[in-house]
Amino acid sequence: MSQETQFWKWPEYRYTEPDKDWRKAHIITAGIDIGSVGSKAAIMLDGELYAYSVMRTGGVSEATSVKAMEWALKDTGLKKEKIHYVVGTGYGRVNVPFASRTITEIACHARGAHYVYGPTVRTVLDVGGQDCKAIRCDEKGKVLSFLMNDKCAAGTGRGLEVFADLIGIPIQNLGEVSLQVEKDPPPVSNTCVVFAKAESLALLRQGWSKEKVAAAYHAAMADRIADLLARVGIEKEFVVTGGVSKNHGIIERLTRLLKIQPLEPNMDPILAGAIGAALFAKALQEKQLGLR
């Protein structure tokens, strides 16, 4: 399949902070977040983000974790062996061969959101590839309660990938396209990706524009996510993490439904889980050194 027709395929990327030097750091830690769709590696120097990579999770989680780590370290001169402590998280957390410990993505996203958005965060919505988590946390980023979607991938990134391919619009543009309607049409099914896809296909065949069908699909996703959030309860400040946080079509509809504006991130919120893991790694290393 050519690149042009792979509408589901979101770009992979990496970054190194040019003003930071790992050689001057006391504690170097890493968090590896092996999600069901995307894998993220975050390298932190004394609790500050230094480098990261975001890539697709392959068929073998072990290999993906190694690739994500190596890509994050590319051209930095820093070797994996120099990292003091690595925490694995995400769906494939038990498959990170070089991690010293695993911690769930629930705890890591709350901790990471605290870093990305600041200490006022109390409700974190993480919309990932195949699940959706509503997390309540305290002023330290510690989880108080949480809920996850039940089994089906409706209302998650995987659903958006399926929909991007159906409609023939690159996934990065889907959210904007879905907003190009005057008023949202009735939503499609929000309990099953396959049903939602079948309904969307029927609407396209009825002559609905792609924008209108995209709006119906996004409205359904937003409804489902809002329902999950209502069950855990929303307290300010509210933030969104995970890949779907980049989709304005979802964020804008959630804002309308919940009547609450999520905070703007000051860094890539897809990294929250990996950052949280790296911060836990720092605490664990400090504990090992007798510093806490």
Add this chain to the structure above:
Amino acid sequence: MSEPFQKFRDWIDNRHEYAKEWKATRNRRIAGYFCTYVPEEILIAANVLPVRILGSHEPPTVTEPYVFAMFCHLCRDSLAQGLKGRFDYLDGIVEGQSCLHLRQAYNAWRLHIPIDYAFYIHVPHGVQTRHALPYYTEELRKFKRSLGEWTGRKITERDLARGINVMNRNRDLMHKIYEYRKPNNPKLTGLEAMEMVLSSQMVDKEDHNGALEELLKTLPSREMDRNPGVRLMIIGCEDDDRIFMKNVENLGATFVIDEHCTGSRYFWNLVDSSIQDRLVAIADRYISRIPCPSKDWPELTRIKQAVNLAQTYNVQGALVIQNKFCDPHGIEVPPLREELKAVGVPTYPLEFDVTVPWGQFRTRVEAFLETLTGLEELF
């Protein structure tokens, strides 16, 4: 010490082989039952072996023509075992009225699987009314008579006394073993407790009592070489998912108590042997037992029991299992969680089906355990 619970595990793994051998060597009948409202005392009195019909947790493939797909997995999975011929040694089936789903499983079995004997006991739903006891007593009288006609042997008072004694002995022994779940490092895991109670529903109670008596000789001195971790409770309807129990206990936790109908609820109440009329005594036990939520109204007494157990067994958190489509239990989940929260016991809900998506559940259970204890020192 060798594996003190191996016997129970073996009985579960080889339940059908056990039943076939039992039947061949004793030349007696076996009756399958669906719900714990069937009084096993009377079956034992009739020299019939009662065995509980349960599922196998394989993806369902054969029940669709007989049971609505939106009925609970217990009824579909149980019926599937019959349709696949795994209970082909049964001479009869008995159901004690509890919910529509199990009634459908019973009726589908009766209509579509060759069976010599089928009896439906009309256990009253309004167990909290004064009419329940006389009504149920009369139902049991009919059941006793019917069993006598089927086996060709009248059930005597002495037979009933034997049925009561062996059942009460079994319950009493399991109570004693549950006491060993109370210490800081329990002498048995939740999985072992589940295997003990489950197997009691599959084998001759005399055999089971023998194994329990043996176990009680060695259990007090048993040294556990595992860190018990978080003290958990599991609450729900029918729950025989041993893989789930094992997996959770491998995450740094121990189930120290349960409240579900394949666990404590099955054996918690004894027949009051001071009641002269033995049928009344048996009926009284089932009317006043810890109830299934299908009968637990207007007062929600089962929730009080769950709270009491949580406190007595000093639990740190509870997993609330909801079998998909089990409405009676589902209705009770919100007040149950509220009552437990009020006494400081956090809960987490999980929805079970025929098979359990362990990958997803693992994340939830681990995260729940992290909120209970795990990460405090890392903030």
